Amino acid sequence: MDLDAITKHSALHAKPSGLILQYGTAGFRTKAEHLDHVMFRMGLLAVLRSKQTKSTIGVMVTASHNPEEDNGVKLVDPLGEMLAPSWEEHATCLANAEEQDVQRVLLDISEKAAVDLQQDAFVVIGRDTRPSSEKLSQSVIDGITVSGGQFHDYGLLTTPQLHYMVYCRNTQGQYGQATTEGYYQKLSKAFVELTKQAFCSGDKCLSLKVDCANGIGALKLREMKNYFSEGLSIQLFNVGTTGKLNHLCGADFVKSHQKPPQGIEMEPNERCCSFDGDADRIVYYYYDADGHFHLIDGDKIATLISSFLKELLLEIGESLNIGVVQTAYANGSSTRYLEEVMKVPVYCTKTGVKHLHHKAQEFDIGIYFEANGHGTVLFSKTAEMKIKQLSEELEDKKRKAAKMLENIIDLFNQAAGDAISDMLVIEAILALKGLTVQQWDALYTDLPNRQLKVKVADRQVISTTDAERKAVTPPGLQEAIDNLVKKYKLSRAFVRPSGTEDIVRVYAEADSQESADSLAHEVSVAVFQLAGGVGESPQPGF
Numbered sequence: 001m002d003l004d005a006i007t008k009h010s011a012l013h014a015k016p017s018g019l020i021l022q023y024g025t026a027g028f029r030t031k032a033e034h035l036d037h038v039m040f041r042m043g044l045l046a047v048l049r050s051k052q053t054k055s056t057i058g059v060m061v062t063a064s065h066n067p068e069e070d071n072g073v074k075l076v077d078p079l080g081e082m083l084a085p086s087w088e089e090h091a092t093c094l095a096n097a098e099e100q101d102v103q104r105v106l107l108d109i110s111e112k113a114a115v116d117l118q119q120d121a122f123v124v125i126g127r128d129t130r131p132s133s134e135k136l137s138q139s140v141i142d143g144i145t146v147s148g149g150q151f152h153d154y155g156l157l158t159t160p161q162l163h164y165m166v167y168c169r170n171t172q173g174q175y176g177q178a179t180t181e182g183y184y185q186k187l188s189k190a191f192v193e194l195t196k197q198a199f200c201s202g203d204k205c206l207s208l209k210v211d212c213a214n215g216i217g218a219l220k221l222r223e224m225k226n227y228f229s230e231g232l233s234i235q236l237f238n239v240g241t242t243g244k245l246n247h248l249c250g251a252d253f254v255k256s257h258q259k260p261p262q263g264i265e266m267e268p269n270e271r272c273c274s275f276d277g278d279a280d281r282i283v284y285y286y287y288d289a290d291g292h293f294h295l296i297d298g299d300k301i302a303t304l305i306s307s308f309l310k311e312l313l314l315e316i317g318e319s320l321n322i323g324v325v326q327t328a329y330a331n332g333s334s335t336r337y338l339e340e341v342m343k344v345p346v347y348c349t350k351t352g353v354k355h356l357h358h359k360a361q362e363f364d365i366g367i368y369f370e371a372n373g374h375g376t377v378l379f380s381k382t383a384e385m386k387i388k389q390l391s392e393e394l395e396d397k398k399r400k401a402a403k404m405l406e407n408i409i410d411l412f413n414q415a416a417g418d419a420i421s422d423m424l425v426i427e428a429i430l431a432l433k434g435l436t437v438q439q440w441d442a443l444y445t446d447l448p449n450r451q452l453k454v455k456v457a458d459r460q461v462i463s464t465t466d467a468e469r470k471a472v473t474p475p476g477l478q479e480a481i482d483n484l485v486k487k488y489k490l491s492r493a494f495v496r497p498s499g500t501e502d503i504v505r506v507y508a509e510a511d512s513q514e515s516a517d518s519l520a521h522e523v524s525v526a527v528f529q530l531a532g533g534v535g536e537s538p539q540p541g542f
């Protein structure tokens with residue numbers, strides 16, 4: 001490493017004085033104008049991580065569902081996973097180092113993490129459609145080149161596509177070709193194979209309306225559409241030509257407001273879905289004949305997928321162990337349905353996909369989804385091999401089921417939750433099972449729920465345990481929540497400091513929307529009073 005050159009370039013990417021940032025749940029995120037130095041430094045860090053793991057590392061420039069003016073960056077580890085926790089700390093140290101300390105911090109990290117500085121480094125880069133993303137990704141490239149690393153810039157990509165590229169490159173193409181072409185081909189081939197039976201049995205073509213959040217999903221889905229000559233007809237909305245990224249549209253807007261996005265024309269009972277700004281989340285929804293809006297979130301997606309996979313396993317007579325991983329935000333009805341009706345074991349982890357992903361790796365088939373629509377399914381090597389073997393050995397209906405499983409393995413992006421891949425899986429399952437969106441929705445009824453945000457002086461005064469379902473500090477808060485919950489039927493509530501925003505999140509569910517709203521409000525007031533609320537005390541009504 002040419003430390004003098006690094007110091008020289010570092011000065012060209014000056015850190016705004018006093019700015020402290022934390023590598024959080026989804027990397028660094030803040031206003032785009034404050035991120036140039038972070039990008040440059042993450043280029044430097046990606047080179048060190050690549051040298052240390054002797055693998056290709058990914059850098060994605062995106063702020064997902066956040067406003068267009070924001071941006072962010074995260075590193076992708078060798079198997080397409082989120083950056084290891086110890087390196088998150090290194091990232092935070094490097095991002096916050098004063099100009100003159102950058103050299104020292106780099107050497108410190110190299111020493112602590114036993115990085116062989118003679119090793120080659122290779123980094124791949126992707127970015128979303130934000131106006132600031134191109135310039136910021138150039139700063140990442142500056143960091144990579146000045147520290148002697150090699151790179152490939154994929155340019156515009158969805159976040160899960162970048163995870164996929166990293167995974168492919170580090171498994172010598174075994175997982176697929178590390179190009180967008182390779183990604184489209186792998187997924188569309190699996191989809192066409194999987195749905196062949198549904199369509200040749202006389203069913204018509206699937207048709208779906210997609211709200212692309214005015215983001216990268218629109219570009220990539222449009223490219224991918226060419227790979228389906230028949231079978232799936234997709235109409236794209238909010239493609240970014242006029243609207244602003246994530247503004248009044250996209251998966252996060254639909255989930256948190258529980259209403260349809262602007263800019264989409266919906267007929268009653270028509271199946272629609274929304275991606276978020278970097279296309280790693282998806283939610284479905286429809287209007288019923290009475291004009292009521294129905295949201296089908298990540299919990300219902302996990303349920304549909306679990307029931308399909310369980311049926312196929314039953315058909316082939318193989319007892320691979322399935323586990324469903326959720327967070328505390330999963331609707332209580334979904335957990336009950338999975339455990340009691342479907343008899344599938346359910347596990348709860350902390351918020352943030354890295355926690356769910358990690359837990360899901362413990363099973364032959366690990367299905368994980370956050371309620372907001374971020375998730376995928378992981379298949380162990382043993383499961384993949386068994387299924388492949390059975391698809392060759394078995395006959396007739398059993399063979400067909402094993403073949404379906406083989407194709408569904410290929411259709412999932414096992415590197416990361418992926419709106420495009422999940423959408424294709426869902427469309428295939430609905431076609432194969434002959435289910436309408438209403439029938440899917442009717443699997444169980446969500447408990448009414450409400451999420452609120454409370455502003456406090458220091459959100460870290462709240463610490464939690466039991467996968468964030470219980471507050472340990474400040475004293476008295478959990479007791480207050482317990483007492484409030486007792487006042488309502490079928491109720492549950494919890495609070496936790498957000499990992500991506502400077503707020504405390506409050507979640508409540510109960511037997512009616514009125515009760516859920518009122519419980520959420522009362523818990524917000526308790527947080528405000530006991531955890532140092534700032535500004536005006538929370539007001540009832542939404």
Ligand SMILES: CC(=O)N[C@H]1[C@@H](OP(=O)(O)O)O[C@H](CO)[C@@H](O)[C@@H]1O
Binds near residue numbers: 026374
């Ligand atoms: C309640 C909720 O939806 N939280 C989101 C949000 O995390 P917070 O730590 O709650 O701010 O952003 C994360 C990153 O995108 C996502 O993984 C998570 O599910």
Ligand SMILES: [Mg+2]
Binds near residue numbers: 277278
């Ligand atoms: Mg996202």
